[in-house]
Amino acid sequence: MGKSRAHQPYVKRPSPLQQVHSTRPLSQLPEANENQAAPPANDLVRDPQFWKRLSTAVHRAEVTKDVERGSQMSGTTNSTLNDEWLAQQHREKRHCRVLCASISGVVLVFVIATAVVGWYFTKVRKN
Template sequence: MALVRDPAFWRRFSLAIHLDEEAKGSNEHKDAHLWSCLTTKCRDNWIRKQRQKTKRTLLCGFMIFLILALICAAIVVVILWLKSRNWFKETPQKSN
């Protein structure tokens, strides 16, 4: 069986178990309050975190792509500059 690698999953799982145990030992008013927290506030917080994580991943991916493109462009410019200065041509060596 594969393990879940998302640490947020275990936090939500632990919260659900904790709320379930508290709900079994409490009255109707506390029970409604606990489960409303699990279904609205905590879930919205999890959704917001997932959206932030997706945005951050996309931003980092774009930045990495941009940096690599700039490095490649700089290499091409340097090679063209060196070629225009005839640095790639072999110079004949003087023989004695």
């Protein structure tokens, strides 16, 4: 058995939330770079289409490298390859949405069935 704490004085400890430390690297702290201005806290991209445009640009660069290496299939152009890639991305996105919707539907049906069975056994079976 453990020791009883009944005769020990109460010690107020700091909250765990007060012990959280900043995860910013020291090189980015204002004290470390006194001659440089601190970067703004909101370094996030605000444009919602940014990542789509970025991935399209990266893919175009990859296709251009493939074309320069001579690995392009005969009869296909850069825009055709890009259109095929975008169509594949749309198919994958649609597949993900359908999968998420079907899983959500199954969970919803399970919750409703559990509620109906619970209601049946609590209300109907008492009579």
